[in-house]
Amino acid sequence: MNKTFKIYAVIFIVVMIILALFEVNKTESTDWRKNFKTYQKSPFGLFVFDHEIRDLFKNKVRKTDQTPYDYYNQNQTKKPHNILIIEHEVDGESWNKIFDQVAGGSDAMLIVSDIPKEISDSIGYYDSKLSFEEENVLKLTDKKYQNDFIKLDKFPSGRGFTFIRPGAEVLGKTVEKNNTDQVNFIKVKFGKGQFYVHCEPLFITNYYLLKKGNVKYAQDIFSYLDDRETVWFDESNSQVSRFFLRFILSNPALKYAWWVLLGGLVLFIFFNAKRKQRIVPIIDPLKNTSVDFVKSIGNLYLQEGDFHDMMAKKAQYFLNKVRMDLLIDTQNLDAGFAKKLHLKTGKPLEIIDEAIALIKRAQDPYAQVMKEDLTRMNNLLDQIIKI
Incomplete structure (x- = not known):
């Protein structure tokens, strides 16, 4: 070792x-987050409600994790029924499907702390946080339910309706010691059906349903729905981690x-x-020897003193440049060639004529040239076209 x-x-x-x-x-530590998930056993989950809902609705409840839009597209001939939504975000197209069902005779119960804009725009009421009290009591306005209430002593939302359109029926209120009663449960007629909206979903969470006597209040709330099939739109199970x-x-x-x-x-x-990292060897980059090569060749020509051959190669390279870049025929180095080169380069004809004369001398194998001729031709060609 x-x-x-x-x-x-x-x-x-x-x-x-x-x-x-x-x-x-x-x-x-206890998780007091308001998650409203059916698989959560924390105080504000819906695990207990999920197991008791079949008794509440006499086994006539169907829970689906589909959106209302998808569900009703697959069940277009659905007869009047109950719709249940608990703290669940619904998209605009799904709300349109729900409106169609309620208008046709179905009833929808929404138990949500934030009233969706689609509902308030279509039915005509608003809600807001009216209270910051740490305790309050939820009661129903119907005389036959006056003895049934539920006390919220843990994180009540304090929400209530601040405006209700004419014709809406108040079914429940929130009672507080230092505040006026707030409407928290209403009924609104829409077409042939009704919307029931309750803005305090805490009453169906694990913490409150497990307290003695609180189940009766939940039973009273759901008793407003007719005894028929109920569709509960819930995506809690579809969001369980599959990691x-x-x-x-x-x-x-x-x-x-x-x-x-x-x-x-x-x-x-x-x-x-x-x-165990191996040493990375230092590799020198390859040197560019092109310039050195050119200098060596130039020195070789200078040492030999073969100015004629150097002029011929310079002239040949120049004429090739004229053919490729200026697209001028170099077969005949006459006045026509000089004029075309003048028009395309803009250089004076005197310089071009002198350069052509030196090019012809370079092409003549029997002509005598001097170092000064090579220098002069090189300067003239560079003036015409920079090589």
């Missing part, structure tokens, strides 16, 4: 001991062990890779 392995083992054991101490001494590590991550002890394992692997890879 080498020294590095011993160090890693000691670090791992120390970390595990620290995590174990935290796990033993930690206190369980393959969901069991490990849902268990605190396994989650800590999983993160420690990942952390250990990262540290091992980091230190191991650092120690």
Whole structure:
């Protein structure tokens, strides 16, 4: 066993001991978030309601995770029924389907803390947060239900209706000690059916349904719906995580062990890779020797003193440039050629004529040339076309 392995083992054991101490001494915390999910057993989940709803509706409830738009497209001949929506966002096209069903004789019960704009625009009422009291009581206005109420002592929303259109019927109110009664449950006729809207969904959460006597209030609320099939649009189950590590991550002890394992692997890879990194050799970049080559060739010609051959090559390269770039025929170096070159380059005819004369001398194998002729021709050709 080498020294590095011993160090890693000691670090791992120390970390595990620290995590174990935290796990033993930690206190369980309650999740008070208002999630309204049917699979949640936290205080404000709907796990209890999901198991009791069949008794409330006499086994005439159908729960679906489809949107109302998709559901009614597949059930276009649906007879009048009840529609239930609890703290669930619905898209505009789905609201249109719900409106059509209610107008045809169905009843819709919405238990939502924020009234959707589609509902308030179509039915004509608004809501807002009216109270910040820590406790209140939900009561129904019907005399036969006057003895049934529910006390909200944990995070009530304090929402109520501030404006209700004429013709809407008030079915329930929120009662507080230091505030006037607030309307929280109404009934609005729409076509052949009705909308029932309750703006305090806490009364059907696990925390309140498990308290003695509170179930009666929920039964009173749902008694306003006719005894017929009820469709509950709920996407809670479709949102359950299908991640393959969901069991490990849902268990605190396994989650800590999983993160420690990942952390250990990262540290091992980091230190191991650092120690075994091979030395990267320094490779000099390739040098560009083109300029050196050109200088060498030029020096060779100068040493030989063959100015005639250098003029011939310069003239040949110049004429090739004229053919390729200016598209001028170089077969005959006459006055026509000089005029075309003058028009396309804009250079004076005197310079062009002198350059043509030097080119012809370079092409004549028997002509005598001097170094000065090579220099002069090179300057003239560079003036005409920069090579």
